[in-house]
Amino acid sequence: MPGLAGLIDTEAMAPHGVCLLWQPELIWLHVVSDGAIALAYWSIPLVLVVLLLRRRDLVFPWAIGLFAAFILLCGATHAMDIWTLWHPDYAVQGVLKAVTAAVSVATAIALWPLLPRLLSLPSVQALAEANASLSREVAERREAESRARQSEATLASFFTHIPDALFIVRAGPEGPVFETVNPAFCQLFGMEGAALEGLGPRELLEAEAAAELVFQFDACFTAREKRDFETLVSAEAQGTTQGHGTRHWHTVLVPLPGPEGEAPRLLGSLRDVTEVRRLQAELVETARRATIGAMCAGVAHEMSQPVNIIGLWADRARATIAAGGAAPLRAMEVVLGQTKRLGALLERMRELARGASSETESFDAAATAAATVEIARRSWQLEGLEVALEMPGPGRLPVRGRAAELEQALLHLLENARDAVLRRRAADPAAPARITVSLTAGAEPGRVVIAVRDTGGGVPAGIAPSILEPFVTSKDPGQGTGLGLPIAAGLLRAMGGRLAWANWAEGLPEAGAVFRLILPLAGGGRAA
Numbered sequence: 205m206p207g208l209a210g211l212i213d214t215e216a217m218a219p220h221g222v223c224l225l226w227q228p229e230l231i232w233l234h235v236v237s238d239g240a241i242a243l244a245y246w247s248i249p250l251v252l253v254v255l256l257l258r259r260r261d262l263v264f265p266w267a268i269g270l271f272a273a274f275i276l277l278c279g280a281t282h283a284m285d286i287w288t289l290w291h292p293d294y295a296v297q298g299v300l301k302a303v304t305a306a307v308s309v310a311t312a313i314a315l316w317p318l319l320p321r322l323l324s325l326p327s328v329q330a331l332a333e334a335n336a337s338l339s340r341e342v343a344e345r346r347e348a349e350s351r352a353r354q355s356e357a358t359l360a361s362f363f364t365h366i367p368d369a370l371f372i373v374r375a376g377p378e379g380p381v382f383e384t385v386n387p388a389f390c391q392l393f394g395m396e397g398a399a400l401e402g403l404g405p406r407e408l409l410e411a412e413a414a415a416e417l418v419f420q421f422d423a424c425f426t427a428r429e430k431r432d433f434e435t436l437v438s439a440e441a442q443g444t445t446q447g448h449g450t451r452h453w454h455t456v457l458v459p460l461p462g463p464e465g466e467a468p469r470l471l472g473s474l475r476d477v478t479e480v481r482r483l484q485a486e487l488v489e490t491a492r493r494a495t496i497g498a499m500c501a502g503v504a505h506e507m508s509q510p511v512n513i514i515g516l517w518a519d520r521a522r523a524t525i526a527a528g529g530a531a532p533l534r535a536m537e538v539v540l541g542q543t544k545r546l547g548a549l550l551e552r553m554r555e556l557a558r559g560a561s562s563e564t565e566s567f568d569a570a571a572t573a574a575a576t577v578e579i580a581r582r583s584w585q586l587e588g589l590e591v592a593l594e595m596p597g598p599g600r601l602p603v604r605g606r607a608a609e610l611e612q613a614l615l616h617l618l619e620n621a622r623d624a625v626l627r628r629r630a631a632d633p634a635a636p637a638r639i640t641v642s643l644t645a646g647a648e649p650g651r652v653v654i655a656v657r658d659t660g661g662g663v664p665a666g667i668a669p670s671i672l673e674p675f676v677t678s679k680d681p682g683q684g685t686g687l688g689l690p691i692a693a694g695l696l697r698a699m700g701g702r703l704a705w706a707n708w709a710e711g712l713p714e715a716g717a718v719f720r721l722i723l724p725l726a727g728g729g730r731a732a
Contacts, residue, residue: 217292224289231289238282245279248272264321267314274311277304369474372460373421374467379404380421383469392476413437417455424457425468431457434477452478484694487687514539564699566726569601569610570643573654576614577641584622588629591618594642601643601652602726605699610721613692613703614641617656617719620688623679624660624717635659636713646722654721662707662717672703692721700724 224230249272256265281304284297326334363370369389373380381404382389390397393408405414405421416435424431435453454477460469574593581591603610621639628635636659646653663671663678670676674690693703701723709715 217294219288219290219292220285221289234289235286238285242279242282242286245275245282249276264318267318270307270311270314274304274307277307280304369476371472371474372469373472374469375421375425376404376467379406379418380425380470389474392474409437420455420457421470424459424470428459428468430459431455450478451476452481487691487694564605566602566604567607567610569603569652569654569723570595571600572607572610573614573641573643576611576618580615580618580622580639587622587626588637589622589625590638592638592640594640596643596645603652603699603701603723604726605723609695609699610723613695613721614654614656616688616692617721620719621656621658621660621717625658627679628659628661635661638714650725652723652725654723655718656721657708657718658716659714660716662710662715663705668707671705689719696721696723 221231224234252268252272252275256268277300281297281301284300288294288297363386366386367388369392370386371382371389372384374383381402382400383402385397385400387397390400393400400408405417408414409417413435420431420433433455435455437451437453454475456473458471460471462469574595577591577593584591618639618641625635625637625639629637638659640655640657642655642657644653644655645651667676667678671678672689672693674687676689689703696703701721703719703721705717705719707715708718
């Protein structure tokens with residue numbers, strides 16, 4: 205304690221002013237200098253405190269606080285130097301300097317490790333460049349957002365005003381439901397969009413059509429692939445006043461991408477093609493009548509033979525009976541056989557003349573093909589054409605549809621093959637004149653293929669890509685309508701099949717085209 209008392213005892217000490225001999229010039233020089241330094245030091249912490257209060261996001265705020273304390277104490281030491289000019293309180297001055305030294309050392313120790321981190325902070329130029337880059341990115345994003353909004357508006361307008369019935373369907377816990385529909389879809393059902401959204405096919409359609417639609421939706425959800433199909437819907441069960449009877453709907457489904465965990469969605473397009481199918485049916489009927497007209501000449505020639513034979517044998521029978529001969533029974537048998545033959549030909553003409561019908565039945569495609577080839581062979585035998593039939597065996601090939609429609613499609617292909625062979629033979633008399641009809645199993649299980657192969661040189665390359673389109677023909681102007689193949693393709697589609705073609709044996713004398721009628725077997729089974 206005496207040592208501490210001696211330190212703070214100022215009786216034996218003189219102020220610093222004594223050292224300056226109390227010269228006012230020197231004293232005031234120190235006072236003004238130390239005062240200016242102290243005021244400057246004390247103003248800096250105020251600036252730092254305001255900075256910390258206004259900018260809470262500054263890095264290392266504790267370092268700034270420590271630096272402010274160090275500067276504040278430095279200013280206090282200069283103020284104490286002014287005080288000791290007149291008052292020898294050197295102990296207090298020493299304590300203040302000791303505290304200042306401690307804070308100074310702590311600040312220095314804290315700042316040196318921070319130096320690399322402070323140097324790694326971006327410069328003003330780097331911040332300016334980063335800010336410019338961010339500004340450009342913001343401008344680009346705003347432009348992209350503007351384009352996206354315009355595109356969204358365009359798509360919304362397209363979705364709203366397109367004449368096809370568009371809808372978005374999602375997978376629900378109780379089955380698919382319509383999430384969004386456009387006005388054309390609402391018009392199709394005669395309901396408001398708010399009333400339609402949230403409903404499923406079962407609430408809008410009859411049981412059979414709804415089940416078909418739900419099956420197609422589920423298949424598209426599972427396979428995640430586009431689906432294209434037609435549905436038959438009763439106008440009364442549809443709940444609309446747009447016509448009566450059965451309506452034909454053509455539907456296209458496309459899966460929509462979505463985030464994981466979200467219910468899958470489909471974009472659908474539905475179009476009423478009833479009128480198109482009606483026109484196609486009328487076109488088929490018109491072509492059927494044209495085919496009947498074309499076949500009448502050949503059938504008339506074929507009928508003339510049994511009629512002539514009947515007349516001859518009838519005359520012989522009359523003469524024999526009149527002479528008391530013993531062969532009238534044989535004559536009557538010949539007359540009866542030729543009469544049956546004539547009746548079969550007439551029945552075939554009646555089948556061709558029957559109108560189109562939506563009723564289907566299971567029939568033997570092999571028997572129908574054989575009967576059609578027999579008609580063509582008899583009709584064209586005087587033209588030097590060889591018409592051959594290749595059958596896989598005596599088994600049946602049951603398909604579903606109408607035998608007359610398959611016969612109609614096959615006759616169109618046979619007539620096209622005949623015209624091609626005759627045109628080639630007119631240009632090259634040595635060219636083979638052969639048409640072969642073969643029945644084979646399809647590449648897919650449950651399918652049968654009826655192939656019509658000719659030696660007519662093949663389909664010209666100029667019309668090959670569009671040969672199945674209406675009004676496209678390889679014949680000279682005025683000699684063909686270009687409707688035979690489209691009609692045949694339409695008949696096959698109605699039976700669930702399709703028409704395919706290819707050129708074969710190109711560069712060889714047997715060069716020609718082969719058209720394949722691909723049909724599903726009834727029940728998806730195998731040939732009997």
